[in-house]
Amino acid sequence: MTAAVYDEVPLSPPNLSRRKLPWWAFLITAAAAVLVTWVLFELTPVYGRIIFVLVTGALYLIAQTALSVSVEGWRHAKNRLMTSLLILAMILAVLPLLGVLGYTIAKGLARFDGVFFTHSMRAVAESDPNGGAYHAIIGTLEQVGIATVIAVPFGIMVAIYLVEYSRGRLGRVVSFFVDVMTGLPSIVAGLFILALWVLALRMGNSGFAGSLALMILMLPTVVRSCEEMLKLVPVSLREASYALGVAKWITIVRIVLPTALPGIITGVMLAISRVMGETAPVLLTVFGNNVINNNPFDGPQASLPLFVYNEVLQSYDTAINRAWTGALTLIIIVLLLNLLARAIARFARVRG
Amino acid sequence: MEPDIATTGRSPTSVEPTPEDQPRGATSLRKGRTPKGGDVAFRWLSKGSGWLILLLMAAVAAFLVIKAVPAITSDKTNFFTTQVWDPDGTGKFGIAALAFGTLLSSLIALVIGVPVAVGVALYVSHYAPRAIARPLAYVVDLLAAVPSVVFGLWGAVYLSPNLIPLSTFLSKYFGWIWLFKSTNETYGKSILVAAVVLAVMMLPIVAAISREVFVQTPTEHVEGALALGATKWETMRVAVLPYGRSGVVSAVVLGFGRAVGETIAVAMVLSSTYKISWRILDPGGNTIAANIANRWGDASSPIAQGSLIASGLVLFAITLIVNFGARAIVRRGRKASA
Numbered sequence: 001m002t003a004a005v006y007d008e009v010p011l012s013p014p015n016l017s018r019r020k021l022p023w024w025a026f027l028i029t030a031a032a033a034v035l036v037t038w039v040l041f042e043l044t045p046v047y048g049r050i051i052f053v054l055v056t057g058a059l060y061l062i063a064q065t066a067l068s069v070s071v072e073g074w075r076h077a078k079n080r081l082m083t084s085l086l087i088l089a090m091i092l093a094v095l096p097l098l099g100v101l102g103y104t105i106a107k108g109l110a111r112f113d114g115v116f117f118t119h120s121m122r123a124v125a126e127s128d129p130n131g132g133a134y135h136a137i138i139g140t141l142e143q144v145g146i147a148t149v150i151a152v153p154f155g156i157m158v159a160i161y162l163v164e165y166s167r168g169r170l171g172r173v174v175s176f177f178v179d180v181m182t183g184l185p186s187i188v189a190g191l192f193i194l195a196l197w198v199l200a201l202r203m204g205n206s207g208f209a210g211s212l213a214l215m216i217l218m219l220p221t222v223v224r225s226c227e228e229m230l231k232l233v234p235v236s237l238r239e240a241s242y243a244l245g246v247a248k249w250i251t252i253v254r255i256v257l258p259t260a261l262p263g264i265i266t267g268v269m270l271a272i273s274r275v276m277g278e279t280a281p282v283l284l285t286v287f288g289n290n291v292i293n294n295n296p297f298d299g300p301q302a303s304l305p306l307f308v309y310n311e312v313l314q315s316y317d318t319a320i321n322r323a324w325t326g327a328l329t330l331i332i333i334v335l336l337l338n339l340l341a342r343a344i345a346r347f348a349r350v351r352g
Numbered sequence: 353m354e355p356d357i358a359t360t361g362r363s364p365t366s367v368e369p370t371p372e373d374q375p376r377g378a379t380s381l382r383k384g385r386t387p388k389g390g391d392v393a394f395r396w397l398s399k400g401s402g403w404l405i406l407l408l409m410a411a412v413a414a415f416l417v418i419k420a421v422p423a424i425t426s427d428k429t430n431f432f433t434t435q436v437w438d439p440d441g442t443g444k445f446g447i448a449a450l451a452f453g454t455l456l457s458s459l460i461a462l463v464i465g466v467p468v469a470v471g472v473a474l475y476v477s478h479y480a481p482r483a484i485a486r487p488l489a490y491v492v493d494l495l496a497a498v499p500s501v502v503f504g505l506w507g508a509v510y511l512s513p514n515l516i517p518l519s520t521f522l523s524k525y526f527g528w529i530w531l532f533k534s535t536n537e538t539y540g541k542s543i544l545v546a547a548v549v550l551a552v553m554m555l556p557i558v559a560a561i562s563r564e565v566f567v568q569t570p571t572e573h574v575e576g577a578l579a580l581g582a583t584k585w586e587t588m589r590v591a592v593l594p595y596g597r598s599g600v601v602s603a604v605v606l607g608f609g610r611a612v613g614e615t616i617a618v619a620m621v622l623s624s625t626y627k628i629s630w631r632i633l634d635p636g637g638n639t640i641a642a643n644i645a646n647r648w649g650d651a652s653s654p655i656a657q658g659s660l661i662a663s664g665l666v667l668f669a670i671t672l673i674v675n676f677g678a679r680a681i682v683r684r685g686r687k688a689s690a
Binding site: 046047048049050051054075076078079082083085086087088089090092093094096097099100101103104107154157158160161162164165166170171173174176177178179180181182183184185186187188189191192194195196199200216219223247248249250252253273274276277278279280283284305308309312320323324327330331334335338342 | 388390391393394395397398399400401402403404405406408409411412415416418419467468469470471472474475476479480488490491492494495497498499500501502503504505506508509510514515516517518520521552555559583584585586588606609610612613614615616620641644645648657660661664667668671672674675679
């Protein structure tokens with residue numbers, strides 16, 4: 001179509017081989033940036049690791065851009081600058097994760113011993129080096145367990161309603177309020193259970209009250225992930241079942257749910273891992289306890305995140321050490337749940 | 353996009369079996385009593401669950417209001433403009449300083465966190481080689497799994513002392529900016545630390561949602577831009593960023609909502625004061641959620657408890673507004689792109 005134009009305007013060779021900086025030029029620039037920053041730090045009273053990194057980064061970006069502008073031109077210099085900035089963003093995002101994980105592991109290993117996992121804080125003073133989180137681990141498992149037992153069937157039924165039954169307004173309203181629930185701050189959920197269960201109904205602080213608050217926080221996650229999974233189940237499967245004369249509810253229970261099961265399990269496990277580390281609602285509803293209370297329906301219980309929070313408030317190193325080990329335990333449980341959930345999601349996709 | 357799947361996922365009524373259609377003596381079908389009865393019961397069960405959700409949300413609002421109103425009416429001063437919190441002593445308490453601290457810390461967290469989060473999303477979706485894009489996205493997602501109490505612990509023990517040199521630097525060389533002014537050159541548990549912790553905590557949410565919209569950019573747009581000779585960044589600017597804009601905005605708003613409601617991490621890195629102050633490097637500052645966590649332990653009188661619930665109600669209202677805003681933006685973005 002444009003062949004005639006090509007004949008008259010020959011391609012100019014310089015466009016095809018624009019001047020490009022070799023990779024080692026950037027290595028030298030980086031080294032120079034570090035060197036200059038070091039000299040600056042020696043000459044001026046400025047100090048601190050974070051500032052060193054920031055200044056070095058800024059110097060490198062300026063030098064790189066200047067170099068690139070002079071050799072490659074503005075557009076490519078801008079391109080390089082943005083690429084560097086994006087990589088910088090990536091590093092900035094990964095650093096805190098590594099920082100948190102690394103620091104928690106380093107600090108937490110000090111008390112990661114048998115005593116910690118087999119003893120409670122009963123008759124342990126804050127300045128004592130022993131004491132453990134057995135009571136807190138029991139409490140967390142019970143509270144999250146009860147919350148899961150309530151939230152999962154409830155959430156699955158809501159998802160089934162949204163996907164299989166709802167037509168018109170109610171479905172849209174429910175869907176909207178599930179979204180609103182997703183944004184509900186955890187402390188507000190705690191305050192609600194507190195106002196309803198503890199203050200209005202006078203049921204007192206208990207593990208179960210905490211379970212109710214955690215249930216509210218789990219619910220939207222469970223509903224959303226179930227909904228997504230149910231939508232992925234092919235219509236042909238349902239129609240095949242109807243064609244065989246199977247009732248709709250049996251189709252849902254025996255065909256649709258089993259097909260979506262791996263995805264639902266993943267969603268539920270992610271919801272559990274999110275709720276496991278919640279401190280604020282537990283603080284208001286379960287209240288915390290230093291001794292073992294195996295009964296979640298009677299009296300204050302402990303919980304792992306709450307244990308960490310309470311130990312940090314003490315000014316003794318022994319207490320802080322317990323807090324770090326508690327945090328490490330919590331991270332291990334939550335990350336294991338997460339990894340497991342993703343592994344399930346990966347190896348058992350909904351088959352189309 | 354959602355409604356389409358929902359409508360196709362829904363079974364057409366015509367294929368629903370009626371009792372007359374059932375083949376006689378089909379033993380392989382588990383009929384129960386009659387399929388019709390089971391169907392009706394199951395249908396009501398699921399519909400009832402839907403109603404229960406609505407009931408639950410209504411109850412949340414109702415009970416907060418019931419417990420908050422007596423406290424607000426018994427307040428000796430204006431609840432919305434007062435900067436003290438002393439419900440038991442003088443009977444004066446007000447939300448002003450708390451609400452200000454909440455919004456200020458969350459806004460600074462946005463300023464720090466959003467560029468990084470969007471950068472991460474862009475890098476993972478369009479820059480990173482395939483082999484490392486997936487693990488990188490996964491690592492950032494893991495950040496969302498770390499419990500807030502752990503972030504709080506890390507912020508209080510590690511970050512807060514390590515930000516002191518930065519605070520000194522900022523107040524020394526940038527003290528002419530009103531935010532970085534220091535009152536008496538002591539640094540430590542400040543709004544800045546809280547904002548950095550919040551920025552780290554909102555990063556995975558904003559990054560994940562942005563990544564999802566960036567990935568959906570039509571390949572034709574990207575390839576079209578590249579074919580016209582655009583550099584990689586120009587491609588991002590003309591094709592990817594405009595396409596993902598409404599998604600990114602709603603991600604930012606949702607991240608903001610998350611930051612506003614964050615409790616324990618903030619409670620652990622702030623030393624609570626009840627004063628409206630723009631000086632983010634000064635020790636002090638407070639947020640609504642952190643105040644509830646800090647003060648609940650000694651709130652034994654109904655008024656003290658009610659005052660904290662009232663502040664929770666304000667927080668609830670703020671998050672509702674933020675979430676509605678996010679959804680309105682998404683809807684408008686959809687209309688614009690349609």
